[in-house]
Amino acid sequence: MIMPGKLLTFRSGGVHPPGNKHLSEHKPIRRVPLPETVSINLNQHLGKPAQCAVKIKQEISVGERIGEADGFISADIHSPVSGTVRKIQTVMTAVGTMAESVLIEVDSEKTAEDLKKYQSTPDCAPEKLGKKEILEAIKQAGIVGEGGAAFPTHIKLAPPPDKPIDTVILNGAECEPFLTADHQLMLEKTAEILTGARILRHILEIDSIIIGIENNKPDAIRAFEKLIETDSYPGMRIAALKTKYPQGGEKQLIKAILDREVPSGKLPFDVGVIVQNVGTVFAVYEAVYCGKPLIQRVVTISGFVNNPGNYLLPLGVSFEHAIRAGAGGFRDDTRVKEVINGGPMMGKAVRQLDVTVTKGTSGILVLSDQEFSYDGEGPCIRCGRCIDTCPMGLMPTLLAMNARYERIEGLKSVMDCIECGTCSYVCPTHRQLVHWIRAGKVLLRKANRSVK
Ligand code: SF4
Ligand code: SF4
Numbered sequence: 001m002i003m004p005g006k007l008l009t010f011r012s013g014g015v016h017p018p019g020n021k022h023l024s025e026h027k028p029i030r031r032v033p034l035p036e037t038v039s040i041n042l043n044q045h046l047g048k049p050a051q052c053a054v055k056i057k058q059e060i061s062v063g064e065r066i067g068e069a070d071g072f073i074s075a076d077i078h079s080p081v082s083g084t085v086r087k088i089q090t091v092m093t094a095v096g097t098m099a100e101s102v103l104i105e106v107d108s109e110k111t112a113e114d115l116k117k118y119q120s121t122p123d124c125a126p127e128k129l130g131k132k133e134i135l136e137a138i139k140q141a142g143i144v145g146e147g148g149a150a151f152p153t154h155i156k157l158a159p160p161p162d163k164p165i166d167t168v169i170l171n172g173a174e175c176e177p178f179l180t181a182d183h184q185l186m187l188e189k190t191a192e193i194l195t196g197a198r199i200l201r202h203i204l205e206i207d208s209i210i211i212g213i214e215n216n217k218p219d220a221i222r223a224f225e226k227l228i229e230t231d232s233y234p235g236m237r238i239a240a241l242k243t244k245y246p247q248g249g250e251k252q253l254i255k256a257i258l259d260r261e262v263p264s265g266k267l268p269f270d271v272g273v274i275v276q277n278v279g280t281v282f283a284v285y286e287a288v289y290c291g292k293p294l295i296q297r298v299v300t301i302s303g304f305v306n307n308p309g310n311y312l313l314p315l316g317v318s319f320e321h322a323i324r325a326g327a328g329g330f331r332d333d334t335r336v337k338e339v340i341n342g343g344p345m346m347g348k349a350v351r352q353l354d355v356t357v358t359k360g361t362s363g364i365l366v367l368s369d370q371e372f373s374y375d376g377e378g379p380c381i382r383c384g385r386c387i388d389t390c391p392m393g394l395m396p397t398l399l400a401m402n403a404r405y406e407r408i409e410g411l412k413s414v415m416d417c418i419e420c421g422t423c424s425y426v427c428p429t430h431r432q433l434v435h436w437i438r439a440g441k442v443l444l445r446k447a448n449r450s451v452k
Contacts, residue, residue, distance in 0.1 A: 007215055009242035010252040013391040015422050017177050017245055017345065019216060024180045024302045027309035029188055032326035034108045038081055038316030039091060040066060041099040044358040045144040046151045047073030054102060058085045062114035063293050066102050069142075075152045076142035080295035080314030082110035094319065094341040094355040095348055101356070104316070118292040126199040126288070134203050134288055141287035142359075143294045147171055147248070147277030148346070150360040153284065156274060157203060163269040168200050169257060172213040172220060172278045173241055173248035176343030179363045181298040182278050184310040186213070186220040189282050194224070194233050196285035200276065201235065209236045211278075212253050216243040245345060246420040250275045252391055264416050279362075294359055301327040303366040304336060313357045319364050320353035330366060337372040340365040345421040378429030386423035386433060392416050396423035400433045403440030408447045414440040 043049035050067030054060065060079045067077030079102075087103040126134070139154035159165055170193070174182040186193060197209045213221050221238055228236050239257045241247050251262045253275055260271040268275055276284075279297060286292040295315055299322070302308040306328030313322055319339060323329060330336050340347040341355070342363050386396040394413055402410030414437060423433040 006240060007242040008239055008256040009244050009247060010255045010391060012393050013389045013422065014244045014246065014252075015389050015425060016243070017425060019243070020178045020302070021180050021183075021216070023178065023308040024300050024310055025183065026187075027180070027184065029184055029298050029310045029312050030326070031312050032317065032322060034081065034106050034111060034314070035317055035321040035325065037086065037103055037105050038314060039089070039101045039103045039318070039354075039356050040077060040079065040316035041091065041093055041101045041356060041358055042067040042077055043093070043097070043099040044077060044150060044315070044360065045075040046149055047071065047075070049100065050074060050077045052088055052100060052102065054085050054088075056085055056088065059083075060085060060104055062111055063118070063295060065142075065293075066104075069139075069152075073152060073155060075144050076140065076293070077315075078142055078293035078295050079104060080316060081106045082114045083107045092352060092355055094350050094358065094361065096351060101316075118286070118290045126195065126202050129199075129202070129288065131203045134199060137287050137291070138284055141283070141293040143280060143283045143287060144359050145277055146279035146283065146297055146359060146362070148360065148362075150358075153276070153280055156276070157200065159269045159274070164272060165204050165269060165274055166206055166272045167208045167210060167258060167274075168197070168204065168206060169239075169253055169273060169275045170197055170209065170211040170278055170281055171248055171250075171253060171275050172211055172217070173253065174217070175214060175243070175245045175248040176345055176347075176363070177245075178302045178365050179300045179343045180302075181300040181310050181362060183217050183220055185282060185298050186217070186278055187223055190220075190223045190227055192285045193278050193282050194227055194236065195289070196281035196283075197236060198233065199284055199288055200274075200281065204274070207235045210239050210257055211236065212239045212241050212257055214241045214243045214247055246391055246418065246422065249391065249418050249420060251418070264413070297357070297359065297361065299357060299361050300363040301366075302363065303371070304331050304368040305329065305366050306331055313361070315357055315359065317357050318354045319350060319356070322357060322364055323353070323366065331368070335368045335370075336366055337369050338367045340367065345425060346419060374430065377431045380431060381429055383428060385426040385428065389422050389426050391420060391422060392418060396433045396437065397431070399440055400431065400436035403436040403443060406443060408443060411440045411444045414444055417441070
């Protein structure tokens with residue numbers, strides 16, 4: 001039992017939306033039958049999209065590189081299936097942008113056979129492996145942060161020499177309502193995640209690794225504690241966190257666990273910290289020990305579907321296939337109102353169901369007419385709730401207004417917004433605060449560019 005008095009959290013703002021995790025919680029990670037084709041986008045990460053590295057009619061095997069990193073901040077992309085390249089096309093992504101995408105006709109039998117090559121794991125302590133070789137393996141595997149921003153991991157793990165790192169935080173908070181993929185991964189792959197953490201500790205030459213988990217996942221906390229008590233994981237500890245949204249934000253985690261404030265415009269490494277999502281750390285383990293690139297990930301499919309759960313989805317599978325072949329389809333096709341890429345707080349509604357799973361897809365949430373109703377926004381009644389609950393100490397109502405009326409001078413703090421959605425969630429008149437704040441970021445970037 002986790003004692004409430006010991007729970008850590010950030011201080012300013014935050015909310016407690018209904019978790020709705022019971023729908024998929026503790027459901028074992030399951031595979032989904034392969035579709036006839038997968039469409040793998042080449043812009044699955046922060047930075048420049050990868051360059052297409054295949055041709056039409058080319059035969060492809062599982063794990064083969066189909067996109068080559070282009071520039072410093074970019075990442076390779078690999079095929080999750082064996083088959084034949086049929087098209088190189090421009091498609092809409094799950095976040096509403098357009099992307100180049102490689103359409104592969106799947107050979108299911110060969111895929112199953114080829115996937116077996118990733119099952120063997122050499123028996124060798126991470127500390128015995130060369131640091132450069134590890135970083136190269138992570139780069140070659142095309143690993144990016146699976147928790148949200150999809151920042152290439154090999155860059156995050158090589159901070160500038162003038163930014164010494166003393167702590168890595170493993171982010172197991174998973175504070176978004178409905179999502180349980182990280183929770184289930186922590187239960188099923190506890191030892192592998194801890195070995196991944198040892199790899200990080202080794203390459204960064206640090207002593208302290210802290211795993212932050214919200215107290216609504218006591219079994220995950222216990223699973224890690226049990227292993228950490230053995231001698232294999234020195235320097236590691238668990239931080240039990242209060243269940244509060246957005247506890248999984250990098251800055252909120254660092255504040256809660258280490259009481260360090262990441263200043264405005266700065267990054268975690270400016271306060272000596274690197275935060276890695278637990279799914280990313282598992283991918284690091286697989287890259288180093290199995291030679292496996294990031295070609296699939298665990299995704300929660302939940303809400304108005306017949307079999308909500310946690311599914312191991314290959315990259316490039318369409319949301320429609322994932323919902324119908326994995327989660328048993330919609331409970332009633334006629335009542336579906338929205339399909340969200342991610343959770344209800346930070347996720348975005350998708351415009352069409354043929355958008356595909358990427359390295360950053362943590363959840364697919366289906367909302368019916370019962371859960372989703374929106375009658376448009378009302379006027380701001382100056383209640384101040386958005387200001388009281390903003391975890392970044394911002395004034396969302398003012399920022400949204402300044403963005404709407406293009407008052408650039410009033411947008412100075414807009415880049416501090418982590419787009420957590422808390423302000424929109426609490427607003428009694430349903431003002432589209434995050435929408436306008438995002439628009440404000442675009443305005444500010446444009447204005448800054450034109451000044452240069
Ligand atoms: S979305 Fe931005 S402005 Fe709104 S509560 Fe979150 S951090 Fe604050
Ligand atoms: S919560 Fe909504 S109504 Fe209240 S101050 Fe903020 S924008 Fe205005």
